Amino acid sequence: MKLKEETTEKLQYHFPEGFWWGSSASATQTEGAADIDGKGKNIWDHWYEIEPNRFFNAVGPQDTSQFYYKYKEDIKLMKEIGHNSFRLSISWSRMFPKGKGEVNKKAVDFYNSVIDEMVETGIEPFVNLYHFDMPMALQDIGGWENRDTVDAFEGYAATCFQLFGDRVAKWFTHNEPIVPVEGGYLYNFHYPNIVDFKKAVQVGYHTILSSAKAIKKYRDMNMDGKIGIILNLTPSYPRSQNPADLKASKIADAFFNRSFLDPSVKGEFPSDLVAILKTEGFMPAMAAGDLDIIQQNTVDLLGINYYQPRRVKAKEHARNPDAPFLPELYFDHYEMPGRKMNVHRGWEIYEKGIYDILMNVKENYGNIECFISENGMGVEGEERFRDENGMIQDDYRIEFISEHLKWVHKAISEGSNVWGYHLWTFMDNWSWSNAYKNRYGFVSVNLEKDAERTVKKSGHWFKKVANMNGF
Numbered sequence: 001m002k003l004k005e006e007t008t009e010k011l012q013y014h015f016p017e018g019f020w021w022g023s024s025a026s027a028t029q030t031e032g033a034a035d036i037d038g039k040g041k042n043i044w045d046h047w048y049e050i051e052p053n054r055f056f057n058a059v060g061p062q063d064t065s066q067f068y069y070k071y072k073e074d075i076k077l078m079k080e081i082g083h084n085s086f087r088l089s090i091s092w093s094r095m096f097p098k099g100k101g102e103v104n105k106k107a108v109d110f111y112n113s114v115i116d117e118m119v120e121t122g123i124e125p126f127v128n129l130y131h132f133d134m135p136m137a138l139q140d141i142g143g144w145e146n147r148d149t150v151d152a153f154e155g156y157a158a159t160c161f162q163l164f165g166d167r168v169a170k171w172f173t174h175n176e177p178i179v180p181v182e183g184g185y186l187y188n189f190h191y192p193n194i195v196d197f198k199k200a201v202q203v204g205y206h207t208i209l210s211s212a213k214a215i216k217k218y219r220d221m222n223m224d225g226k227i228g229i230i231l232n233l234t235p236s237y238p239r240s241q242n243p244a245d246l247k248a249s250k251i252a253d254a255f256f257n258r259s260f261l262d263p264s265v266k267g268e269f270p271s272d273l274v275a276i277l278k279t280e281g282f283m284p285a286m287a288a289g290d291l292d293i294i295q296q297n298t299v300d301l302l303g304i305n306y307y308q309p310r311r312v313k314a315k316e317h318a319r320n321p322d323a324p325f326l327p328e329l330y331f332d333h334y335e336m337p338g339r340k341m342n343v344h345r346g347w348e349i350y351e352k353g354i355y356d357i358l359m360n361v362k363e364n365y366g367n368i369e370c371f372i373s374e375n376g377m378g379v380e381g382e383e384r385f386r387d388e389n390g391m392i393q394d395d396y397r398i399e400f401i402s403e404h405l406k407w408v409h410k411a412i413s414e415g416s417n418v419w420g421y422h423l424w425t426f427m428d429n430w431s432w433s434n435a436y437k438n439r440y441g442f443v444s445v446n447l448e449k450d451a452e453r454t455v456k457k458s459g460h461w462f463k464k465v466a467n468m469n470g471f
Contacts (some may be wrong), residue, residue, distance in 0.1 A: 013409045014470040020420025021466035022083040026131035027091035029429040033068035037106040040097025041136040047191040059435035066451045081459040082466025087126035099135035100152040128172040144203040150210040157214035169225030173211040176232040197325040205284035212297040230303030239334045244314035248331035255327040267295035303373030308347040344380040351403040358411035371420035378438030392456040
């Protein structure tokens, strides 16, 4: 990929022609309308019903940002702030209230309308099939623990390809599939709140298998487009170059990055991770032919979500033989002195991480076509930055985006096959158990005023960047 030769005085960073400028969002976090027009319950609807105290200010998924009602207004606003692409997800439980069986016609009408509106407005739809929102009817039989869910996902995917594939040319099977494993089966921040490493491994394995089967189905149907996966890649930096620290970082990388990256892009699981699973007695249940399906159905396109680095060091304390097995039995987390922080989210800001990921993909994963599918900055109490004209002056977000884009630009200049940048997210949205605590959007959503939309300073800035294809 070549950067455009000509630059203007103003543009220090010019991006390739056709670069994908936009943002990302998910169904459960934006649609609202959680229990109308035939939508079935998903795990978030259920968890909020039984434990509303686990959600910030007890705000649940029933209202969220009302994209279900306001999508025409929102898509128009996307175009106004420079989007040429937008990644949404389809709600599995809206399409199939029971996870399988009869498709919900009202859901089909809704997604057809959204996709048509985007195409007519000149925004390319990037469509993701699974974003943490398991239909409750399938969770009742174990969710991703149960192989039947893999078959149900394959059927759901095929239905979506058939219904929408004439207008959608970029599909993604899963968003951040490691997160439901971590949240639901290791660290208790997603439903079903289980701490069980054996189940976690099975869930991860079935998720990868479901992705490969959906990709196979897409190709068997001779669809005209590309299909990929979206992974949150979190570089694991060692505390030092000491062999023990280096080993710790490599193992952390195997657990949290290569566990999904290797099978998705290379068609095989990392040998060091497999060795640990065998040693510890945690190999998943597999069926004959599974590994061939995974091997033969790798992705065309890789979405990369990047927020923060992971810093690790060699294990410093002896293992408690009675404690549940967790990846941290192989490494300790490490806080780098003097690190730059987003104090609102408690996350380190390390812009170079985005470049390191892109270089790793270039050098070790065949330089597969990729794009930054999420990157963003959540800030609590953003209302305090609203000026007398009603605009949120989020200069910190402009700085965050531009500093990351500089490193993306450097990666492109060194040959990275990266084709776009999508911010998380278009408008402030409901963020799982954090609800509306941290705001991420180019557009603010006023929950007190019928979810009224107002473009922030960053949205106006982004429009200029997208229109000039650089900054």
